[in-house]
Amino acid sequence: MQPMRLQSIDQFLIQPPQPENLAGFRRFLLEFWYFGIKEIRACLFVGLFFASILIVPKAGLFGLPRYDVLFVIALLIQGGMVWSKLETVDELKAVTLFHLVGFALEVFKVSGQIQSWAYPEFGYTKLWGVPLFSGFMYASIGSYIIQAWRLFDLRIRHHPPYWMAALIGILIYLNFFTHHYIGDYRWYLAACALGLYARSSVVFRPLDRDRSMPLLLSFVLIGFFIWLAENMGTFFGIWRYPNQLGAWSTVHLGKWSSWSLLVIMTFTIVAHLKHIKRHIHIAE
Template sequence: MVGQPEERRFTSLEARIDAAAHGVLDRLPASGFLGGLTEFLVFGIKQAFACLFGGAMLALMLATKFYWPEGSGLARYDFLFLSAIAIQISLLVFKLETIAEAKVILIFHVVGTLMEIFKTSVGSWIYPEPSFFRIGGVPLFSGFMYAAVGSYLARVTRILDTRYSNYPPLIATLLLALAIYVNFFSHHYIIDLRYALFGLTAILFLRTTVHYRVFRFRHRMPLLVGFLLVALFIWFAENIGTWSRAWIYPSQHAGWTLVSVQKLGAWYLLMILSFVLVTLVHRPRAVAAPAAVAESTAVEISDAAVAGKGVGAR
């Protein structure tokens, strides 16, 4: 939003990491093949850093699939739930996540758990293992799977300093998000409106471009393409989750099979819902004018230098 006050891109620990990285990367060429390769690698590293919560949860799902002691006295699902809480606390304690982002994760947990309760009741998928921390047929760790999406979107928005051009009115995006959420329930009883929702999404965001900073340069991408790429990686993660039997679809009772590509559409819509919820904390900001960009860059360089001195002083 034009005129909105600037927010900090990094937490204090992230600022130290960024300053240390600049100490190494600034020595590399800024152009040519090496310059492009540096931007690409930094982009991958920042994406992975934004996925800390979700990546940790997937790693735990895989680890507990291969090794979970019989008769341990603690159900696997309960371990995943307690681990998710521990990860969340650690991110806050070590200043890898802001309080505002933690609030987003809580909202996602509630929204996701409500949908899980409904979806399992109608047989869309099941959780085949026992647990103590559960509501009906839904173990409470499941809500953190939705929270992981919210955590990623909130963190990547801040870490990549995203800006937007031609962003639609906030009220329109909120109404779209509400319609998407309602359709996840209502399509079991009335006509599925997902194709109409795809169309509305295209109308709202067709002209919207996301601008993001990787290392030295700002890049841009049509926001609809960004939505699709994120949904694709969520679908990959869902295949890992079902392979670990953290949850399974009816078609996977006899053995694991690839999650239907049709689920990609559902994740696309859910990801848009998640994105809109995140904008309530990190409001979409317009692309800055050239003079403002130069001033912002100078401030960031100064902040990085101060953080670097702090690291050296330790």
């Protein structure tokens, strides 16, 4: 599909035909339809990447191990997003940062001293026991937020001061490392985030009217769907937790809270790197 065609689809979703005399259940159905279509579009990177996890056989393709095939596919998807102008160069920089942040976390978690999980298969593109494609799993979260921001014309009301948001984001990320040595302060950080974002709401536009929801609720919902995707990844053996080495089992529900906190950190990075301060109301 040509770039101009893809851009025209996005433009149609951002500025759909304005309905007249639409109310009640019919309005609900139409808005829900557009909400779903925009969500699917925002999940383009996520959907294509995880579809490749389902499709690529465990033995790999064309003589390449599965991890390497997934890395090549991820690069092609990312390149296609930029070529088709579905992502700008600035947005690519943000996605790359998510990749690096996620990859650093992966290297720490699979290290011999920690061994929180493992990538058991061979791959030419593995560094320090971590396949390079793994960073794209984190990058896909950032890509989703970036795409949703544009498609839904997101605006944030009562956003906390930037330095506070940045501080809690940094502490959340550091806790993924330090809890192995000085204790897990996840719930203390969650309580701080709850107080920090208690008044914050996200305003979005599925069709022609603004709707809103608590920003914290959006973090929790995104975290839940990441947790579902993580279950899919472990089910197909892409990576495994220690308790899944003998037989697969559901990823512990506590990981949902970890992903929700990671979404807060990701959201903070997007808010800064996209220069969206003009769309945010910071409480005095």
